[in-house]
Amino acid sequence: DAMVIQNPRYQVTQFGKPVTLSCSQTLNHNVMYWYQQKSSQAPKLLFHYYDKDFNNEADTPDNFQSRRPNTSFCFLDIRSPGLGDAAMYLCATSPGTGNEKLFFGSGTQLSVL
Amino acid sequence: GEDVEQSLFLSVREGDSSVINCTYTDSSSTYLYWYKQEPGAGLQLLTYIFSNMDMKQDQRLTVLLNKKDKHLSLRIADTQTGDSAIYFCAESSRSNDYKLSFGAGTTVTVRA
Numbered sequence: 001d002a003m004v005i006q007n008p009r010y011q012v013t014q015f016g017k018p019v020t021l022s023c024s025q026t027l028n029h030n031v032m033y034w035y036q037q038k039s040s041q042a043p044k045l046l047f048h049y050y051d052k053d054f055n056n057e058a059d060t061p062d063n064f065q066s067r068r069p070n071t072s073f074c075f076l077d078i079r080s081p082g083l084g085d086a087a088m089y090l091c092a093t094s095p096g097t098g099n100e101k102l103f104f105g106s107g108t109q110l111s112v113l
Numbered sequence: 114g115e116d117v118e119q120s121l122f123l124s125v126r127e128g129d130s131s132v133i134n135c136t137y138t139d140s141s142s143t144y145l146y147w148y149k150q151e152p153g154a155g156l157q158l159l160t161y162i163f164s165n166m167d168m169k170q171d172q173r174l175t176v177l178l179n180k181k182d183k184h185l186s187l188r189i190a191d192t193q194t195g196d197s198a199i200y201f202c203a204e205s206s207r208s209n210d211y212k213l214s215f216g217a218g219t220t221v222t223v224r225a
Contacts, residue, residue: 004155042117042201042215043156055210090155099144099163100211104155 003027006091006105013081014113021076021108023091029103030096032074034066037088037107049074050096078110086112117216119202124222131189133219135202138183142204145178146213147187150199159187159200189221197223 004025013019023032031050035043047056049068063085065077078085088107094100116138125131137145143164148156162169162176162185169176175188185204189196199218205211 006155040121040217042217045212048212092156099161100205100213101146101158101161102148102156102213104148104157106155107153109153 004091004093004103004105006089006108008108009106010109010111012111012113013078015083016080019078019081019110021078021089021091021110023074023076023105024072025074025091025093025103026072027093027103028071029093030071031094031100032068033092033094033102034064034074034076035090035092037090043090046076081110081112083112086110117202117204117214119200119216119219121217122220122222124224125192127192127194127223127225129192131187131192131196131221131223133187133189133200133202133221135185135187135216136183137185137202137204137214139204139206139208139214140183141206141208142183143207143211144205145176145185146203146205147174147176147185148201148203148215150201150218152198156201192221192223194223194225197221 033048034046037043046060067075090107091105092102146161147159173190177186201218202216203213
């Protein structure tokens with residue numbers, strides 16, 4: 001089945017230690033998104049790629065970076081995680097045709113010790 | 114930015130109908146969506162409605178849109194225990210490059 005896959009499911013890192021979360025998709029969608037979701041809150045868009053074009057949200061901290069080496073893969077890099085970065089990170093894809101029905105992965109739950 | 118608001122909690126008896134309400138502020142909203150999130154999982158698209166529609170029905174789900182009042186609702190008929198989850202309302206518009214703005218989610222608890 002076509003899907004969005006996130007690895008790992010759970011990630012524990014230390015304060016200040018760089019961490020990378022990964023996402024892959026078999027839907028061949030043009031757009032890939034990274035959302036941060038904290039408990040009892042709405043998912044917050046960090047950035048998205050339309051093909052190779054990177055689009056950063058204005059309030060996304062510089063601590064968060066992303067890479068999309070090809071259509072199928074997208075990575076979220078957190079350069080120096082702080083305690084406030086502990087959250088669920090959701091990857092999503094959409095076709096990029098206007099009616100942006102998002103397909104989400106299961107998420108990576110990040111803990112910062 | 115665009116504001117989307119939902120009530121935070123809903124408790125419903127198994128077999129009854131659930132109605133989840135949502136309001137939004139962007140009058141240029143083009144599409145409105147309902148997503149379901151089960152514990153520890155990602156969001157799953159349940160249904161969506163185009164802004165020129167008033168109603169959309171899909172099996173047990175009925176979406177009502179009052180564009181004048183900027184009010185969206187999701188009705189779940191014959192609510193089951195498997196419907197216990199967080200339900201997110203979201204909207205998108207061309208003015209925001211079709212990026213989705215989510216509400217904070219409504220936690221639905223189904224009791225026996």
